[in-house]
Amino acid sequence: MPHDVRIVTEAELRAVLGLDLALVDVVERAFAALAGEGVVMPPILSMALHEANGEVDVKTAYLPGFDGFAIKVSPGFFDNPGLGLPSLNGLMILFSARTGLVQALFLDNGYLTDLRTAAAGAVAARHMAPAQVDTAGVIGTGVQARLQMQAAHLVRPFRRVLVWGRDAGKAEACAADLSAALGIEAEATADRAGLVARSQLVVTTTPSREPLIEADWLHPGLHITAMGSDQAGKGELAPAVLAAAGRYVADRAAQCETLGELAHARAAGLMPGPILELGQVVTGQAPGRQAEDEVTICDLTGTGAQDTAIASHVATLLSGSAAGTVIRA
Amino acid sequence: MPHDVRIVTEAELRAVLGLDLALVDVVERAFAALAGEGVVMPPILSMALHEANGEVDVKTAYLPGFDGFAIKVSPGFFDNPGLGLPSLNGLMILFSARTGLVQALFLDNGYLTDLRTAAAGAVAARHMAPAQVDTAGVIGTGVQARLQMQAAHLVRPFRRVLVWGRDAGKAEACAADLSAALGIEAEATADRAGLVARSQLVVTTTPSREPLIEADWLHPGLHITAMGSDQAGKGELAPAVLAAAGRYVADRAAQCETLGELAHARAAGLMPGPILELGQVVTGQAPGRQAEDEVTICDLTGTGAQDTAIASHVATLLSGSAAGTVIRA
Numbered sequence: 001m002p003h004d005v006r007i008v009t010e011a012e013l014r015a016v017l018g019l020d021l022a023l024v025d026v027v028e029r030a031f032a033a034l035a036g037e038g039v040v041m042p043p044i045l046s047m048a049l050h051e052a053n054g055e056v057d058v059k060t061a062y063l064p065g066f067d068g069f070a071i072k073v074s075p076g077f078f079d080n081p082g083l084g085l086p087s088l089n090g091l092m093i094l095f096s097a098r099t100g101l102v103q104a105l106f107l108d109n110g111y112l113t114d115l116r117t118a119a120a121g122a123v124a125a126r127h128m129a130p131a132q133v134d135t136a137g138v139i140g141t142g143v144q145a146r147l148q149m150q151a152a153h154l155v156r157p158f159r160r161v162l163v164w165g166r167d168a169g170k171a172e173a174c175a176a177d178l179s180a181a182l183g184i185e186a187e188a189t190a191d192r193a194g195l196v197a198r199s200q201l202v203v204t205t206t207p208s209r210e211p212l213i214e215a216d217w218l219h220p221g222l223h224i225t226a227m228g229s230d231q232a233g234k235g236e237l238a239p240a241v242l243a244a245a246g247r248y249v250a251d252r253a254a255q256c257e258t259l260g261e262l263a264h265a266r267a268a269g270l271m272p273g274p275i276l277e278l279g280q281v282v283t284g285q286a287p288g289r290q291a292e293d294e295v296t297i298c299d300l301t302g303t304g305a306q307d308t309a310i311a312s313h314v315a316t317l318l319s320g321s322a323a324g325t326v327i328r329a
Numbered sequence: 330m331p332h333d334v335r336i337v338t339e340a341e342l343r344a345v346l347g348l349d350l351a352l353v354d355v356v357e358r359a360f361a362a363l364a365g366e367g368v369v370m371p372p373i374l375s376m377a378l379h380e381a382n383g384e385v386d387v388k389t390a391y392l393p394g395f396d397g398f399a400i401k402v403s404p405g406f407f408d409n410p411g412l413g414l415p416s417l418n419g420l421m422i423l424f425s426a427r428t429g430l431v432q433a434l435f436l437d438n439g440y441l442t443d444l445r446t447a448a449a450g451a452v453a454a455r456h457m458a459p460a461q462v463d464t465a466g467v468i469g470t471g472v473q474a475r476l477q478m479q480a481a482h483l484v485r486p487f488r489r490v491l492v493w494g495r496d497a498g499k500a501e502a503c504a505a506d507l508s509a510a511l512g513i514e515a516e517a518t519a520d521r522a523g524l525v526a527r528s529q530l531v532v533t534t535t536p537s538r539e540p541l542i543e544a545d546w547l548h549p550g551l552h553i554t555a556m557g558s559d560q561a562g563k564g565e566l567a568p569a570v571l572a573a574a575g576r577y578v579a580d581r582a583a584q585c586e587t588l589g590e591l592a593h594a595r596a597a598g599l600m601p602g603p604i605l606e607l608g609q610v611v612t613g614q615a616p617g618r619q620a621e622d623e624v625t626i627c628d629l630t631g632t633g634a635q636d637t638a639i640a641s642h643v644a645t646l647l648s649g650s651a652a653g654t655v656i657r658a
Contacts, residue, residue, distance in 0.1 A: 075429025100404025329436035
């Protein structure tokens with residue numbers, strides 16, 4: 001029996017959805033659902049294509065309270081820049097959670113993933129950063145460096161941002177972009193330890209496999225969100241950072257144990273025992289920040305729950321609009 | 330950087346692709362690739378949605394020698410018939426294996442899955458059934474009962490087909506359809522043991538969780554392909570059938586150990602040790618049928634390799650045609 005499928009391109013998606021508090025709230029709802037009953041979030045399907053220096057990840061989650069579920073496919077082909085193509089691509093498919101019928105295809109080239117990843121950083125900052133953030137620091141100079149700072153600024157309107165990157169020119173460009181986007185002071189710095197020392201909120205956004213933040217750099221009243229590690233072998237925080245912090249929260253413990261900062265801490269014999277999750281903090285089942293002088297860490301590996309949340313949110317925004325192409329399939 | 334994505338509906342796919350020897354050959358190539366170097370076929374991603382009596386499976390495989398790889402999403406929502414909708418749906422996405430870019434979306438509602446599943450049955454029959462098949466039998470009366478017999482007839486042009494189903498009326502209808510499609514004698518029967526006794530080739534096509542074929546029904550010169558079991562708990566052959574046959578071949582051993590007939594045999598303490606795969610038989614790395622009086626079994630759980638094969642085949646058939654809708658994404 002044919003049914004209508006709406007196909008929406010990246011350009012059409014950019015016209016209806018940006019990074020705003022409504023999106024942060026939807027992603028927060030997804031984390032809350034993850035801490036409740038009835039969620040199904042299978043392990044990530046991951047395939048490496050060594051010949052092409054590529055990988056593909058597939059994520060999904062069923063969340064009670066959401067009418068649909070997304071299946072998100074994220075290819076990363078790291079020789080693409082030499083071909084004049086971006087490394088990251090992909091699409092999301094939205095299915096009815098009642099009938100399994102395909103409802104919409106979002107040919108987003110990773111745009112929705114970028115947004116839902118940044119929104120998770122805002123959820124972490126909302127519940128774990130100090131109430132007053134004067135200065136925020138970001139490690140990394142790419143798309144997520146910009147989006148994570150914009151997302152954090154929605155919930156902690158800091159007045160200065162510090163940017164560190166391996167490439168000083170890219171750090172300058174990122175700082176200039178953030179200053180323009182947020183209307184605040186922005187400074188590129190080559191001093192990573194100094195960036196951490198001066199910030200109340202730090203977000204790490206790199207694919208690094210070597211620690212970029214050391215445990216003796218931590219100071220009272222600091223929150224760090226590490227969102228770069230999403231694969232075995234990646235990691236941005238020295239293993240001792242997690243143990244030294246007063247509170248460590250995973251987006252999903254089962255993922256962080258193999259893909260996140262937690263993997264390295266576990267390998268070093270640190271952080272045994274059960275791990276708190278962001279959804280528990282969001283719902284009050286576990287404490288977020290308890291005191292202004294605590295040191296807190298949030299480890300984000302990226303969840304299918306966020307994909308289901310943003311795909312559902314986009315479908316709502318599009319309902320009643322004529323955006324996209326409808327195909328009777 | 331925008332690129333073109335071709336979107337093709339089930340009706341458009343049906344117009345260009347049917348069940349033929351060219352497709353059987355492509356699927357055979359996929360099994361050959363599975364037996365070689367460089368293949369990547371991750372475990373199936375599977376998600377159950379208990380509230381809706383639904384499940385979703387995602388399969389993929391990278392095969393050397395194929396320019397693209399498919400990601401196939403198969404939802405099965407078993408309350409759908411009550412809503413006037415089919416239980417099975419889904420789509421395939423074809424990506425470039427060089428850049429990871431989405432090349433085509435096949436909104437096939439499971440049509441390509443039906444074909445590639447039947448084609449695998451033909452590959453098994455070609456290499457494992459007796460050279461002369463006079464009578465073929467099918468257990469089950471659904472789409473796969475019809476397609477499996479049509480596929481087998483391409484490689485073993487039998488002159489009679491026997492059909493068994495729980496519902497006599499459906500068995501009669503299936504037999505009538507097969508008689509018309511193949512131009513041969515077709516008979517519905519209520520005698521399952523008799524069907525096996527009279528056939529040289531039997532294909533089981535049901536979601537049964539109780540054995541439908543017993544070990545003492547086997548006879549010299551019989552080949553059975555069991556393609557219905559694709560989930561833990563399903564199984565069509567009594568565990569002793571596998572051990573009693575002279576030769577057992579899996580489509581993929583790692584899958585059959587948990588999802589196929591092999592799971593039940595293993596649970597019964599039978600069939601220890603390494604297991605042959607269809608790809609090894611196809612490439613001559615392992616023997617297929619060695620004598621006309623052997624009893625052989627092929628266990629098909631369905632592989633992402635077949636999806637990559639059929640999606641690539643369709644893309645080739647469509648190249649140069651204007652079928653579908655091209656969207657610049």
